[in-house]
Amino acid sequence: MRQATVYIDREALQYNLNRVKQLAPTAQIVSMVKANAYGHGVKDCLTALSGTDAFGVACLEEALEIRELGYQQPITLIEGIFSEDEMQVVVENNIECVVHHQQQLDWLRTYKNAYIGKNLKVWVKLNSGMNRLGFKVPEIIAVINSLKAEGFTCVLAMHFANADAENHPLNEQQKNQFLQVKQACAPVMASCCNSAAIYKWPELNFDFVRPGIMLYGASPFADKSVHDLDLKPVMTFTAEIIALNHIQAGESVGYGSTFSAEKEMDLAIVSIGYGDGYPRAFPKQNYVAINGQQTRVIGRVAMDMIAIDVTGLDAKIGTEVELWGKNRLVDDVAEANGTIGYELLCRLSARPRRK
Ligand SMILES: Cc1ncc(COP(=O)(O)O)c(C=O)c1O
Numbered sequence: 001m002r003q004a005t006v007y008i009d010r011e012a013l014q015y016n017l018n019r020v021k022q023l024a025p026t027a028q029i030v031s032m033v034k035a036n037a038y039g040h041g042v043k044d045c046l047t048a049l050s051g052t053d054a055f056g057v058a059c060l061e062e063a064l065e066i067r068e069l070g071y072q073q074p075i076t077l078i079e080g081i082f083s084e085d086e087m088q089v090v091v092e093n094n095i096e097c098v099v100h101h102q103q104q105l106d107w108l109r110t111y112k113n114a115y116i117g118k119n120l121k122v123w124v125k126l127n128s129g130m131n132r133l134g135f136k137v138p139e140i141i142a143v144i145n146s147l148k149a150e151g152f153t154c155v156l157a158m159h160f161a162n163a164d165a166e167n168h169p170l171n172e173q174q175k176n177q178f179l180q181v182k183q184a185c186a187p188v189m190a191s192c193c194n195s196a197a198i199y200k201w202p203e204l205n206f207d208f209v210r211p212g213i214m215l216y217g218a219s220p221f222a223d224k225s226v227h228d229l230d231l232k233p234v235m236t237f238t239a240e241i242i243a244l245n246h247i248q249a250g251e252s253v254g255y256g257s258t259f260s261a262e263k264e265m266d267l268a269i270v271s272i273g274y275g276d277g278y279p280r281a282f283p284k285q286n287y288v289a290i291n292g293q294q295t296r297v298i299g300r301v302a303m304d305m306i307a308i309d310v311t312g313l314d315a316k317i318g319t320e321v322e323l324w325g326k327n328r329l330v331d332d333v334a335e336a337n338g339t340i341g342y343e344l345l346c347r348l349s350a351r352p353r354r355k
Contacts, residue, residue: 003240003318004276004352007325008040010048012232016215017051019231023198024205028053030076030191032212034062039345040216040235041354046071049215056210060086063095076123078210079133080104087111094118098157100125100133105143109150116151123157123191128177129170130161137177144185155189155208156182163196164220175204182206196220199229218341219331226329235345236325237352239272240318244310253307254299267298268310270321275303277348278323284336289327290315 020029031052032038037045042062046069049055054074057063059082063075072094080098081087084107090097091114099105099122108115108122115122124144127134135143144154158178162168174192182190190206195214197204199221213219217233219226226233245267253259253267270288274280280301287294288308296309308321324330324344331341 002271003238003320004272005238005355006041006348006352007236007238007355008044009232009234009236010044012217012234013040013045013048013215014051015232016217016234017049019229020198020209020211020214021051023202024193024209027193027205027207027209030054030056030074030208030210031215032056032078032194032210033066034058034078034212035346036062038212038216038342039348042066043069044354045234054208056212060089060095064089064093067093067095074121076121078123080125081107084110091115091118091120094120096120096123098123098125098133099143100127100135105147108152112150112152116153119153121153121155121189122147123155126156126158126178126181128158128174130159130174132159134158137181138184140181141184144181144188148185148188153189154185155191156185157190158192159194160192160197163194163200164222175201178204194220213342216345218329218345222335225331233324233326233329235330237278237323237330237348238320238325239270239276239323239352240320241268241310241315242271242305242317243269244315244317245269252299255302256300259299259307265309265311266313266315267307268315268319268321270306270308271304272306272321272323273302273304275349276351277344278306279333279337279339279344281338282336283338286333286336287328289322289325290319292327294328 029052031049033055034057036042056076076096087107125134127136191208193209195211217231247261249263251261272278286297299307324333334341334344
């Protein structure tokens with residue numbers, strides 16, 4: 001049987017959740033489990049996230065999956081509902097909505113009594129310069145104040161466009177607008193911190209923090225590793241060696257013959273490829289780990305196979321190769337691929353088995 005495997009370390013997930021608690025001790029934690037828990041498998045992850053206060057997802061289908069698995073914590077739809085008919089399902093299943101445009105406000109008001117009766121919070125989204133979702137200042141102040149007057153419990157919500165960047169001018173603008181609205185609508189609950197912001201601005205943790213990537217043990221920052229952040233990688237992605245070759249200087253490997261051996265070498269073929277979600281294009285040299293030791297990937301990644309340099313290594317048919325995990329960080333694979341860890345984690349295919 002093909003041995004491509006995604007291992008999920010639930011203890012690491014719990015460890016990372018505790019890191020959020022240390023960094024934001026007074027805030028409630030909305031664990032972001034959208035996109036199938038960033039590709040980790042929502043079912044497996046929820047069992048380790050019992051210490052969270054709430055969950056954040058991107059659509060009703062993801063919220064209902066959590067309810068079907070039997071979890072009763074609050075759930076926030078971070079983009080709100082997409083059509084009026086979703087409102088009834090939201091109320092029936094105790095799901096909380098972000099509202100970011102007028103139609104969503106109208107839909108919410110149609111179900112006002114049921115929504116308020118179930119103590120569901122309305123997350124009112126501020127557009128402070130990211131220009132994806134939300135009401136701008138001063139409109140949002142009127143929106144929140146009228147929702148409050150109607151009896152709704154509101155959370156002022158915002159998302160930073162550059163929380164991972166040092167000294168980006170938009171950060172100050174976003175912070176200032178958020179604080180301005182918070183003051184103008186006081187008292188109102190507030191939430192603006194994703195993983196990067198949790199680390200950088202403890203003073204902005206307020207009532208709810210919304211960690212995503214840090215829970216899964218990948219870094220939100222290009223210049224800080226998970227070790228620097230004291231996080232543990234949750235996912236280990238492995239495959240096995242299925243063939244060994246010895247080649248001479250000048251011989252090539254794989255599609256396009258893009259790699260030519262500089263000298264005599266041993267190579268191993270590993271049963272993993274872009275059909276599993278392993279990226280194909282590597283503008284920079286990529287590596288895998290064998291027995292904790294990194295070695296280079298050579299030639300092109302194919303749909304089902306890659307070649308790696310095993311010269312001088314203890315490599316046999318069946319030896320396990322770590323594509324990413326604790327010895328080869330997903331963020332480093334992403335960097336070689338010209339992307340971010342988030343994308344690699346989310347875009348794994350259904351083919352690797354899960355453990
Ligand atoms: C509204 C919102 N909050 C929080 C997060 C979590 O961000 P991160 O994974 O960077 O912690 C996201 C992720 O995209 C988001 O869209």
